[in-house]
Amino acid sequence: MEPVTSTQIIPRPSLTILGGGPGGYEAAMVAAKLGATVTVVERQGMGGSAVLTDVVPSKTLIATADSMRRAARAPGLGVDLGTTVPRADMRVVDHRLLELARQQSRDIRRALERLGVRIVIGSGRLTGPTTVEATTAEGTETIASDAIIVATGASPRELPTARPDGERIFNWTQVYNLTEVPEHMIVVGSGVTGAEFASAYNLLGARVSLVSSRDRVLPGEDPDAAAVLEDAFAEDGVTVVGRTRAESVERTADGVRVHLTGGEVLEGSHCLLAVGGIPNTAGIGLEEAGVRLTESGHVAVDGVSRTSVPTIYAAGDCTGVFALASVAAMQGRVAVAHLMGDAVKPFQPHLVSSNIFTSPEIATVGITEAEVASGKYQADILKLDLATNPRAKMQNVRHGFVKIFARKGSGTVIGGVVVAPRASELIYALALAVTHKLHVDDLASTYTVYPSVSGSISEAARRLHVHL
Template sequence: MTAYDYDLITLGAGSGGVRASRLAAQLGLKVAVIEESRVGGTCVMRGCVPKKLLVYGSRFADDLADSLGFGWSIEGADFDWARLVAAKNAELNRLETVYGRILRDSGVQVVEGRGTLADAHTVLVGERRLSAATILIATGGRPSLPKIPGIQFAVTSNEALDLMQLPERMVIVGGGYIAVEFAGIFNSLGVAVTLILRGDAILRGFDHDARMALGEEMAKRGVDIRAKTQVQSIERSKSGYDVHLDDDEVVEADLVLYATGRAPNSAGLGLERVGVAVNAHGAVEVDAYSRTNVENIWAVGDVTDRMNLTPVAINEAMAFVRTAFQGQPTAMDYDNVPSAVFSQPPLASVGLTEDAARKRHGAVDVYVSRFRPMRNTLAERDERTLMKLIVDPASDRVLGVHMVGPDGPEIMQGFAVALKCGATKAQFDATVGIHPTAAEELVTMRDKRL
């Protein structure tokens, strides 16, 4: 029997890599995880967590403004961007320490450096050669930039999280999660934001009504949304940058943020050397159990470009451990995975969009409610919540739940459980609402949209 240094080597200490490594080590396996940047990966260090902290910081602008309607008088309120960034960085340092301790306490060896495959069982880290019976690729994704003149003047979400000061004018290019969330953050902090996207509306892939509702609310807040528009070039100017659009207009900005997508972080890993198949976009190709075409090499998370969400990567990692090491073949279930966009206001969703439901089931029943949240009445805020249910009339099963409005992500988690259990509209109707809340609207909608 061939002796290896480890039972498992994981490339990448992000959410999926950390979970898989820790669980495998707890089974008594000898495990190493290799990370060239910071333990915690994109979500914790360069994505979900720092971005959400900035979202929290920016939302105090609404709280302060709305408090006047509830009898508060707050004099001298001032915002310091540098203090928020410093506090965010301190929290990230704490989390990195926590993740490192969790790995060490689980018996995982953390190897700093860039790991590349020398062969199907050998990983090179600098001058070191490490071998393992099983290798897991969990290197995540990276920001992707188009090749246009002046793209070197743009920043990505990585740099936007660590700006030294707030710009006065900002162009954000893209219409997905990252673009929409950063538009909300900077707009709330007083930056004049222009959002440029080539599609007809923000958040392609989400329910049409939810997309339209969020776009309306963002526009009310002052975000200048330019749909069906593309950037031709970026030029440095005396006062910042000139962003040239395909309609011959020029938008002036102090900062240009590109959030036009992410690519699998697979280049330079030596995959071609050992014959691991990747698709045209660089995503590692895997089967339903996360195994590549090379028997002992597996991959989870964004590097596979299946469903690029942190909780999905974690669940893929758990399924991998059960399949590879516990004799329990487990495939990730991608149905009814909830998601949230921490926009302002936030959008949350679980299940099928209306378009997808009609394609799969034919006729569907649709229930929609738009209303002014109670908080917005005294605050005199012109912002409305949208809630939407999609139901299969044949089985009465709820196929999709969508919401745009305050607390949407928190509300949606519970309804995700309901959809996973196959809840019906009759069961929604039989559930007593909690009054007065926004969430009760989802169990009190009775009238179908004609």
Template sequence: MRIVIIGGGPGGYEAALVAAEHGADVTLISREGLGGNSVLWDCVPSKALIVSAEAMGWMQSAKRLGVRLEGGHDLATRTEIDMNAVMDRVQGLAFNQSADISKKVGRTGVEIIEAEARLLDPQTVEVEHRGGRSYRVSADIVLIATGSNPRTLPGCEPDGDRVFTSRELYDLRELPERLIVIGSGATGAEYAHAFARFGSEVHLISSRDQILPSEDPDAAAVIEDSFERWGMVIHRRKRAADIERGADGVRVETTEGEWVEGTHALFCIGQIPASGGLGLAAAGVHVTDRDAIPVDGVSRTNVPTVYAAGDVTGSMMLASTAAMQGRNAMWHALGQAVTPFRDDAVAKCIFTEPEVATVGMTAEDIAQSQVPVRTVSLPIARNPRAKMRELSEGFIKLHAMAGSGLVLGGAVVSAQASDLIAPVSVAVHNRLSVQQLAYAFTVYPSISGSLQEAARQLMDRA
């Protein structure tokens, strides 16, 4: 079978690996290095940046842990950030990861082409190289995995000097003295957290009463408290309307007429599916008025030979989601057994400090549910391992169905929450009970022990 994949992000390259493993003839066309937004501009670089920010946080706690410089000097007072070195490391990691993915995919026999591509019909792709050379490729199946682009406001476009989105941010070589972050969702919160730890004066503009509006309200409250204790100013119930740039800084005007002044501004107001210029209309592929390509549980579009995966579908814009959609598309196209994609089983994490990881049913879902649900929430501060590490913020929360004890979801707000959510994710995906989760062994002392304890308590309540 001949498969052509347009887009080299997680949805594209994971699909290519699966298709090649099943003997398909695969061509992957990407306008940039493999990895897409996730590896080159978003997930990998942003999380690498946050690791440097966490190191600054470690310096703050070193004295309490008995670690200090020779002569008794406090590490926190002698530490500063080298933004140039941080960005060099971040960009190096991103490009190295992209190169590693290219080698891995290439070893499977996939043909990788760096070019633009568009559909001429449901089974014909036109490839256009930068030099102007173009040709056509026939395909039995086409997968669209072109990702998304940062959303901007008219008149507030990034210039790479004072105004940024995540695309331009990594060219920044000096620490912003006063950074305005517009948008308080996951991306805005992560960058605000990082630069506050680096030492910037951060102003976070949030359109809601509480930051992280899509997350567990208790988790959002923990992060808000952490932000404000680090000196961040949160401008609640405000939206950016305009921006003025000067030689020494910027001013952001909100819809309420307030002006927020800073040296730099970073827009984190969402992503727009990158579906333009792909010839989708010529192929008869339906696109929503928000530029998304709707798909079913196995990543099919309305055209039988065209599949789509990742951000371009407008669903959860996560690397893990894109990868699973891409794999599902290939398994289904190649006649393999496949489990339809389940939104309720997607684990996600916000890499603030503490991290916020969730899976399954949310507090909002529970409030609207007709099913009786029991919840247990345990503070991280009571966990013995957390005490050793001086972790005082956060909690572990589990939701289970009353009667059966079926695990419906959970939230972990803690250091390494991105790893700690895994057992809950397995339980939700496999429809395990709290009894099964409670009977599993955990290491003592470990923060995961609190997951087991929460499950044990739910055995009685559920």
């Protein structure tokens, strides 16, 4: 290899990214900062569906619902709201959340453009291991680059017998068309998305029925957390219809009719379908380019986001790893680090912290109780109800707990669950502990504010003290 002289020019690596969601725009930012020439091809707008139709609008809706929760429970704190009953104005709510989504999209675009990233609004298709065909309103162009990242996301799954119409029957991208709080919202699907929307619309003032194919809500989550949420649902008036599926959904003169597998029929004003997502991988040239797909249609990737083609990486929901914006962003950053020869740590699923934005919120990190029960991990488990926490009592918090998993014998923190208002913020302490292999005594000996809900994390750790 010839030595580099002052007259030689070292070419900047080039990268084309299909999809401008969290996996795509985070990868673009990192790559541009590392000196790459970056082009992003995105159909909707920067931020993708996560910003424009999914995460940002749904969590903004939930924030409004949470304000309704606090207003409803204010009398328990001695606050007299008079005779006025709080009411959600859905026209204002939906206008606000959609405008916030558009603002976030604009902010992302401006940040990318300041870094020199070229943005192409249109659809993209792979035509080879290093080429993408982009189709825009102006025509078609071929973009050649050293590498490609596929970050095309996923779309709501639809049932052939329950087609969303955006008026009475919705998928999760369409509910922001509502102009009034639904009289009776029937939510089909008791996973994370279904539970979040059921919780939100209940707090906004709708009667809510949640159809679950399992015997409980959130079947894939911590069982203690799911039980707390079911108790909260029962207290707040959410009806859970379990162990059944929706066979079909039809419009009626003034609402919807949901036919269940057991022959039961639910009638409501609206229906929200939350039955999972399908990867946006069809028809974009992946298989023609040699990229291996899984049976479910997701892009198969390794720990550094590589596909079966060395020049093609993938990130986000299209990979089927975790349907989380934070995971998509991490996969995108890992892909760029590997591509650019930067320091890289392979993606580690057990370090992912996640949150379910119900009321109360449910946050988790690390191993699960199911993995302990199966014998995969040996752990001491300590669950501490928030009923003992003074700050929770002051705030009139009625549901919640902190749970810590510590490796048996050593006391290293290997997992945790927090069920509480703002659990998404509280889980960070446990995520740090899991990521950096902290001992329970490290948590126990760290000062917490008194009174605080986070004090329960420290108290749970103290109860797990391992005498060496």
